[in-house]
Every structure is written in C-alpha cells, then in structure tokens.
Amino acid sequence: PAYYQEPQYYEIWINSDTLPKRNQLTDLMVYVGYKRNGQTLIIDSIAFANQFGADAADPNKLIDHTLDMLYAIDISANQKAFLKSILLSGQAQDYYWTDIWNLYKSDPNNVNNKKMVDDRLKAMHKYLMNLAEYQLS
Numbered sequence: 001p002a003y004y005q006e007p008q009y010y011e012i013w014i015n016s017d018t019l020p021k022r023n024q025l026t027d028l029m030v031y032v033g034y035k036r037n038g039q040t041l042i043i044d045s046i047a048f049a050n051q052f053g054a055d056a057a058d059p060n061k062l063i064d065h066t067l068d069m070l071y072a073i074d075i076s077a078n079q080k081a082f083l084k085s086i087l088l089s090g091q092a093q094d095y096y097w098t099d100i101w102n103l104y105k106s107d108p109n110n111v112n113n114k115k116m117v118d119d120r121l122k123a124m125h126k127y128l129m130n131l132a133e134y135q136l137s
Contacts, residue, residue: 026129030122045121046104046114057105059087059097063124070128079131086124 028034033042048066055061063083067075087097097120104113 027126030126030129043122043125045125046118048125049101049117049121057098057101059084059094062087062097066124066128075131083124083127086127087120089120 029041029043030045033040035041048069049056049062052062052065055065063080067080084094088094089096100113100116100120104110104117107113
C-alpha cells in the first residue's frame with residue numbers, strides 16, 4: 001500500500017528482540033560491567049564526566065558535552081530537562097549538582113561524595129543509552 005515505507009538500512013536491526021537486548025547490555029556496562037575472558041568492561045561515569053574539565057560542574061554543559069559525545073542526533077528539550085532532573089535529584093537549582101560535583105572534586109577519595117556523584121551520573125548514562133535516539137547514533 002501507499003502508506004507503507006520500507007525501513008532504512010540503519011533501522012532494520014531494531015526490533016522487539018534486539019532493542020531490549022541492546023539496552024540490557026548497556027545497563028550492564030553502566031552498573032556492573034561486561035565480563036569476558038577474565039576481563040571486565042565497565043563505563044567509568046566519573047572519568048567520562050572528568051574529561052569535560054570545569055564544565056562538568058555545570059549540569060547544562062555536562063549534558064551538552066555528553067550528548068555531543070554519544071549522540072549523532074538531537075534530543076528534545078523535555079528529554080534534556082529529564083536528564084538534568086537526574087543530576088539534580090529533582091532539585092530545582094543547578095547549584096545542587098555543582099555543589100556535589102565540587103565536593104567530590106575537593107576530596108575524590110571520600111566514598112560518600114564519590115557515591116553521590118557516581119549514582120547520578122550512572123542513572124543519567126543509563127537513561128541516555130536506553131533512548132531510541134541512542135540506538136540510531
């Protein structure tokens with residue numbers, strides 16, 4: 001029929017079987033790591049954020065830099081706002097993230113400070129890698 005359009009090459013692999021499996025793999029890599037042959041491949045969320053230098057303390061710049069690295073296409077303003085809410089843990093002011101990031105940076109060996117930052121970054125990365133837009137990047 002005239003309304004049917006063949007999937008593009010890059011869309012062919014996306015189906016109800018492959019998409020959940022890909023999401024499970026990225027979730028695994030964010031939280032516990034993928035283990036094979038005695039090696040573990042895990043995403044170091046803090047090291048990823050650290051590469052953005054001082055910009056990592058600004059939730060808006062951190063999100064923009066992260067999207068520039070991981071995405072080939074833009075995401076909606078609503079999705080960006082949700083990402084920011086993850087970093088801010090539902091707080092309204094950007095300084096909430098800035099304060100916990102700077103607290104961590106002032107003493108990176110403090111387990112509690114590191115956990116506060118790492119938990120939020122991991123949740124953001126998990127969300128990002130589960131969006132349909134990531135699968136097309």
